[in-house]
Amino acid sequence: MEKPSHNYFSPTRIRTQDLSAAVVLVPCTLTTTPPRQSSKVVKGSTEYAKMPPIFQMDPFEECFFEPGGMYCTVDFTLVTDSPTPLMDMIREYSEPSSKRFNHSKLTYGICVTKSCTNYNSTDLRLRLESCLNDTMWDEYGLKTNVPEKFYCEDGEKTMDVTPADIVVAFIVMFLFLLNFIGSSYDFCCNPDKDRGVKFLLCFSIRRNWIKLVTPTADxxxxxxxxxxxxxxxxxxxxxxxxxxxxxxxxxxxxxxxxxxxxxxxxxxxxxxxxxxxxxxxxxxxxxxxxxxxxxxxxxxxxxxxxxxxxxxxxxxxxxxxxxxxxxxxxxxxxxxxxxxxxxxxxxxxxxxxxxxxxxxxxxxxxxxxxxxxxxxxxxxxxxxxxxxxxxxxxxxxxxxxxxxxxxxxxxxxxxxxxxxxxxxxxxxxxxxxxxxxxxxxxxxxxxxxxxxxxxxxxxxxxxxxxxxxxxxxxxxxxxxxxxxxxxxxxxxxxxxxxxxxxxxxxxxxxxxxxxxxxxxxxxxxxxxxxxxxxxxxxxxxxxxxxxxxxxxxxxxxxxxxxxxxxxxxxxxxxxxxxxxxxxxxxxxxxxxxxxxxxxxxxxxxxxxxxxxxxxxxxxxxxxxxxxxxxxxxxxxxxxxxxxxxxxxxxxxxxxxx
Incomplete structure (x- = not known):
C-alpha cells in the first residue's frame, strides 16, 4: 500500500517555501562543533571526532526572538563527488550496522533565519542544502543531499480545530459526564447490586475501584x-x-x-x-x-x-x-x-x-x-x-x-x-x-x-x-x-x-x-x-x-x-x-x-x-x-x-x- 502523504497538522503555522524578504543578509554559516563525547568512547576516539556529529540542534526558543524566525529539522546524507579518506572512514565505521549509527545520515535542527542568513533562495530546500553544503565542505570536505521532505516551524502557534476534534472531545466529555452521574447515583442512592439502574452503575467509579482492587477474580x-x-x-x-x-x-x-x-x-x-x-x-x-x-x-x-x-x-x-x-x-x-x-x-x-x-x-x-x-x-x-x-x-x-x-x-x-x-x-x-x-x-x-x-x-x-x-x-x-x-x-x-x-x-x-x-x-x-x-x-x-x-x-x-x-x-x-x-x-x-x-x-x-x-x-x-x-x-x-x-x-x- 502506498504511504499516506505527509499532511502535518501542525499546532504552528508551517511555511515550506517563501521566506520573508525582510531578512537581513548577514554572512553566517551553520556551526557544527562536534559535541563532547563521553570518556567511555570506542577505540580510536581521535578518528571518531573527525566525523561530523550525527545530531546537531540550534537553540529552539531563541530562534523566534526575532520576527520571522524559521526553524527546520532536516534529515540529510553526506555525499562526495569523488572518494575521500574521511568518507571512506565514515562508511567503514558505520559497519556493522547492527551496533553503529549510520554516520553518513545526519539530523540537524537549524534556525534558518540565524544560521543560514547569507542564502536567499526562495526554495527552502535549496537554501538549507546550500547552507549545509558550505558548512560541511569548509569543515569536512563533504557535500550534502537534503530530501524533499523536512519539518519547519515559524513559532506562531495556532489551534486549528477540525470536526474530528469536536467529535472526539464530545465523546470524551460524554464519558466523563456518565462517570459523574453514575458515581453520584451510586454514592447518593446506594442501590442494591441487583436492583439499581445497572446502566448507571457501570459508570460508578467506586464500584469500578472495588472491582480493580479485589484480590481474586469474581x-x-x-x-x-x-x-x-x-x-x-x-x-x-x-x-x-x-x-x-x-x-x-x-x-x-x-x-x-x-x-x-x-x-x-x-x-x-x-x-x-x-x-x-x-x-x-x-x-x-x-x-x-x-x-x-x-x-x-x-x-x-x-x-x-x-x-x-x-x-x-x-x-x-x-x-x-x-x-x-x-x-x-x-x-x-x-x-x-x-x-x-x-x-x-x-x-x-x-x-x-x-x-x-x-x-x-x-x-x-x-x-x-x-x-x-x-x-x-x-x-x-x-x-x-x-x-x-x-x-x-x-x-x-x-x-x-x-x-x-x-x-x-x-x-x-x-x-x-x-x-x-x-x-x-x-x-x-x-x-x-x-x-x-x-x-x-x-x-x-x-x-x-x-x-x-x-x-x-x-x-x-x-x-x-x-x-x-x-x-x-x-x-x-x-x-x-x-x-x-x-x-x-x-x-x-x-x-x-x-x-x-x-x-x-x-x-x-x-x-x-x-x-x-x-x-x-x-x-x-x-x-x-x-x-x-x-x-x-x-x-x-x-x-x-x-x-x-x-x-x-x-x-x-x-x-x-x-x-x-x-x-x-x-x-x-x-x-x-x-x-x-x-x-x-x-x-x-x-x-x-x-x-x-x-x-x-x-x-x-x-x-x-x-x-x-x-x-x-x-x-x-x-x-x-x-x-x-x-x-x-x-x-x-x-x-x-x-x-x-x-x-x-x-x-x-x-x-x-
Missing part, C-alpha cells in the same frame, strides 16, 4: 482462580515492553553517540537488546486462555459455529472501545500538546498516518500495513486477534482430541517453517536487531520487524504452545494431577529462568562485527521463539498446577493483581508518552546508564499512573456496559453463560496483557 469457576500467576507474568512482561520502548529515547538527538554504540559490546546490554522475544509470553498466555476457556465452556455446551461468531464479536467489543478512544485522541488533539524541533517529525507524522489508516486498526489489520507510524506498538493487538480467530476455528472444527493434536502439530511446524522461509527468501536477520538506526527510525522500515516480527502468521508457534498448554492443564486438573509425585523434577522448573536468559543472550551473535551466516539466521528464526515459548510454558504450567513454590510465589504476589488489571490500559498509553517525550526535545540528550534507568522508571510510573484513571473511567465502564447489553447475559440458562462471560471478561478479553 468468577464462579474455581479452576480459574488457579490462574493467579498470570497476574505477575503480565505485569513483569509489560514492564519489559515499556523498557524496550523507552530505548527509543536514547537513540534520537543524543550528544554522545559513541557511548551508545559502545554499550552494544557489553553482555548485560545484550540481554536488553535481545529482549524483543519476550512478546512471546503474551502469545502463550493468550493461546492458553483461549484453549482453557473453551474447554471449560465445552463441558456444558456444544462447540458449534455460533461459538466462532460469539467469540470474535466478544473479543472485538472488549478490546476496541478503549483502543478507539486512544486512537481518536492521537489523530485529533494529540498534535496540539507539544512543540519543538522534532515535534512535527515525531507526532505530526503519527497523526497523519492515523488519519489515513485508522480503520486498519479498528479491523486489527494494521500489522500488515507496512511503513505506518500510527501507534506502531499496537501491531501485537492485531497479530493476537488474528491468531485468536485461528485458534477458535481450530477448536470448533476439530472436535476430537486426536484431530486437535494433529492440527496443532501441523500449525506448530508451520510456525517454525514460515519465519525461516521468509528469512531465507528476503535475507533477513534471525531476530529483530535493536540497532541504533532501526531504533532511530522506530522500526518503520526494518524488514525483519515488518516481515517476521509483527505478522500474525509468523507468531503461530508461540500461540500453539499456549493452546497446547491450556489443553494439558485442563486435562491434568480433570485427572486430579498430584504434583507431589514429581518433586524430583523441581530443578527443571527452576532452570527455566537461567535458560531463558541464555536463549535471549543467544541473540548476541547478531551483533558481531561480521553478519551471521544465512544458515544461522534461518535457524534462529525457526528455533528461538519456540524454545523460549516452551520455557515460558513450563514455568506457567508448574505455577498453575502448584508444582513448585518459588516462581509461583513471586508470580502470585497479591500486589500484582490490581496492576495486572490495568496492563491493557498501560500498554495502550505508555507509547504515547514515549513519543511525546521524544517529540518535545529542544536540546541534545546526554545518555548514561542512570539516565536510561530514570527514563525507564519514569515511563513505567507515568504509564501505570495514567492507566488507573483510564481504566476506571473508560476501560472498565465500557467493558461492563457491553457485557450488560449482550444478549447472552439475559438468557434463562444463565449460570453456564455467565461463567463463559465471566471467563471472557476476567481473563480472555485481556489475555494479551
Amino acid at each position: 468468577t464462579p469457576e474455581p479452576r480459574l482462580k488457579r490462574l493467579k500467576s498470570f497476574n505477575g507474568l503480565k505485569v513483569i512482561s509489560i514492564c519489559m515492553v515499556i523498557f524496550a520502548h523507552s530505548i527509543f529515547i536514547g537513540a534520537y538527538f543524543v550528544n554522545n553517540t559513541a557511548f551508545v554504540e559502545g554499550e552494544y559490546n557489553k553482555l548485560p546490554y545484550q540481554i536488553i537488546f535481545n529482549g524483543t522475544i519476550i512478546v512471546q509470553k503474551f502469545f502463550i498466555v493468550s493461546g492458553f486462555l483461549l484453549a482453557y476457556n473453551l474447554q471449560l465452556y465445552a463441558e456444558k455446551h456444544a462447540l458449534d459455529w455460533k461459538v466462532i461468531v460469539k467469540a470474535i464479536v466478544l473479543r472485538w467489543l472488549r478490546l476496541t472501545p478503549a483502543y478507539a478512544i486512544v486512537l481518536g485522541f492521537v489523530l485529533t488533539w494529540y498534535r496540539q500538546l507539544g512543540t519543538g524541533p522534532i515535534w512535527q517529525k515525531v507526532a505530526g507524522t503519527e497523526v497523519t498516518y492515523c488519519r489515513e489508516t485508522w480503520w486498519y486498526h479498528l479491523l486489527y489489520l494494521n500489522n500488515y500495513l507496512d511503513g505506518s507510524e500510527c501507534l506502531s506498538h499496537t501491531w501485537y493487538l492485531a497479530a493476537d486477534t488474528q491468531l485468536y480467530i485461528l485458534g477458535v476455528l481450530v477448536w470448533v472444527v476439530c472436535r476430537s482430541a486426536r484431530s486437535r493434536l494433529v492440527v496443532l502439530s501441523l500449525l506448530f511446524v508451520a510456525g517454525m517453517v514460515i519465519p525461516a522461509v521468509i528469512t531465507y527468501i528476503h535475507d533477513l536477520d534471525g531476530a529483530v536487531i535493536v540497532s541504533p538506526e532501526a531504533t532511530r527510525g522506530f522500526y518503520v522500515h526494518d524488514q525483519t520487524y515488518i516481515q517476521v516480527y509483527s505478522r500474525g502468521h509468523t507468531n503461530i508457534a508461540g500461540y500453539v504452545i499456549g493452546m497446547a498448554l491450556g489443553y494439558l492443564i485442563h486435562y491434568a486438573q480433570a485427572a486430579d494431577f498430584n504434583p507431589q509425585k514429581y518433586k524430583k523434577y523441581h530443578v527443571c522448573v527452576w532452570l527455566t529462568l537461567p535458560l531463558g536468559f541464555i536463549v535471549v543472550g543467544a541473540g548476541k551473535v547478531f551483533y558481531a562485527d561480521e553478519r551471521a551466516s544465512l544458515a544461522e539466521r534461518v535457524a534462529a528464526a525457526a528455533l528461538l521463539k519456540p524454545i523460549f515459548g516452551f520455557l515460558v510454558a513450563i514455568c506457567l504450567g508448574s505455577s498453575v498446577l502448584k508444582f513448585e513454590n518459588i516462581y509461583r510465589g513471586i508470580l502470585e504476589w497479591r500486589v500484582w493483581t490490581p496492576l495486572s488489571r490495568v496492563t491493557y490500559s498501560t500498554y495502550l498509553l505508555h507509547y504515547v508518552f514515549v513519543k511525546y517525550f521524544i517529540g518535545n526535545q529542544v536540546t541534545l540528550l546526554h545518555i548514561s546508564f542512570m539516565f536510561v534507568s530514570f527514563i525507564f522508571m519514569g515511563t513505567i510510573f507515568i504509564g501505570f499512573l495514567a492507566a488507573f484513571p483510564f481504566y476506571l473511567l473508560v476501560e472498565s465502564p465500557l467493558a461492563q456496559l457491553i457485557k450488560l447489553c449482550l444478549p447472552v447475559g439475559r438468557e434463562k440458562t444463565k449460570e453456564p453463560e455467565e461463567r463463559k462471560q465471566e471467563t471472557t471478561t476476567t481473563y480472555s478479553s485481556r489475555e494479551h496483557l
Whole structure:
C-alpha cells in the first residue's frame, strides 16, 4: 500500500517555501562543533571526532526572538563527488550496522533565519542544502543531499480545530459526564447490586475501584482462580515492553553517540537488546486462555459455529472501545500538546498516518500495513486477534482430541517453517536487531520487524504452545494431577529462568562485527521463539498446577493483581508518552546508564499512573456496559453463560496483557 502523504497538522503555522524578504543578509554559516563525547568512547576516539556529529540542534526558543524566525529539522546524507579518506572512514565505521549509527545520515535542527542568513533562495530546500553544503565542505570536505521532505516551524502557534476534534472531545466529555452521574447515583442512592439502574452503575467509579482492587477474580469457576500467576507474568512482561520502548529515547538527538554504540559490546546490554522475544509470553498466555476457556465452556455446551461468531464479536467489543478512544485522541488533539524541533517529525507524522489508516486498526489489520507510524506498538493487538480467530476455528472444527493434536502439530511446524522461509527468501536477520538506526527510525522500515516480527502468521508457534498448554492443564486438573509425585523434577522448573536468559543472550551473535551466516539466521528464526515459548510454558504450567513454590510465589504476589488489571490500559498509553517525550526535545540528550534507568522508571510510573484513571473511567465502564447489553447475559440458562462471560471478561478479553 502506498504511504499516506505527509499532511502535518501542525499546532504552528508551517511555511515550506517563501521566506520573508525582510531578512537581513548577514554572512553566517551553520556551526557544527562536534559535541563532547563521553570518556567511555570506542577505540580510536581521535578518528571518531573527525566525523561530523550525527545530531546537531540550534537553540529552539531563541530562534523566534526575532520576527520571522524559521526553524527546520532536516534529515540529510553526506555525499562526495569523488572518494575521500574521511568518507571512506565514515562508511567503514558505520559497519556493522547492527551496533553503529549510520554516520553518513545526519539530523540537524537549524534556525534558518540565524544560521543560514547569507542564502536567499526562495526554495527552502535549496537554501538549507546550500547552507549545509558550505558548512560541511569548509569543515569536512563533504557535500550534502537534503530530501524533499523536512519539518519547519515559524513559532506562531495556532489551534486549528477540525470536526474530528469536536467529535472526539464530545465523546470524551460524554464519558466523563456518565462517570459523574453514575458515581453520584451510586454514592447518593446506594442501590442494591441487583436492583439499581445497572446502566448507571457501570459508570460508578467506586464500584469500578472495588472491582480493580479485589484480590481474586469474581468468577464462579474455581479452576480459574488457579490462574493467579498470570497476574505477575503480565505485569513483569509489560514492564519489559515499556523498557524496550523507552530505548527509543536514547537513540534520537543524543550528544554522545559513541557511548551508545559502545554499550552494544557489553553482555548485560545484550540481554536488553535481545529482549524483543519476550512478546512471546503474551502469545502463550493468550493461546492458553483461549484453549482453557473453551474447554471449560465445552463441558456444558456444544462447540458449534455460533461459538466462532460469539467469540470474535466478544473479543472485538472488549478490546476496541478503549483502543478507539486512544486512537481518536492521537489523530485529533494529540498534535496540539507539544512543540519543538522534532515535534512535527515525531507526532505530526503519527497523526497523519492515523488519519489515513485508522480503520486498519479498528479491523486489527494494521500489522500488515507496512511503513505506518500510527501507534506502531499496537501491531501485537492485531497479530493476537488474528491468531485468536485461528485458534477458535481450530477448536470448533476439530472436535476430537486426536484431530486437535494433529492440527496443532501441523500449525506448530508451520510456525517454525514460515519465519525461516521468509528469512531465507528476503535475507533477513534471525531476530529483530535493536540497532541504533532501526531504533532511530522506530522500526518503520526494518524488514525483519515488518516481515517476521509483527505478522500474525509468523507468531503461530508461540500461540500453539499456549493452546497446547491450556489443553494439558485442563486435562491434568480433570485427572486430579498430584504434583507431589514429581518433586524430583523441581530443578527443571527452576532452570527455566537461567535458560531463558541464555536463549535471549543467544541473540548476541547478531551483533558481531561480521553478519551471521544465512544458515544461522534461518535457524534462529525457526528455533528461538519456540524454545523460549516452551520455557515460558513450563514455568506457567508448574505455577498453575502448584508444582513448585518459588516462581509461583513471586508470580502470585497479591500486589500484582490490581496492576495486572490495568496492563491493557498501560500498554495502550505508555507509547504515547514515549513519543511525546521524544517529540518535545529542544536540546541534545546526554545518555548514561542512570539516565536510561530514570527514563525507564519514569515511563513505567507515568504509564501505570495514567492507566488507573483510564481504566476506571473508560476501560472498565465500557467493558461492563457491553457485557450488560449482550444478549447472552439475559438468557434463562444463565449460570453456564455467565461463567463463559465471566471467563471472557476476567481473563480472555485481556489475555494479551
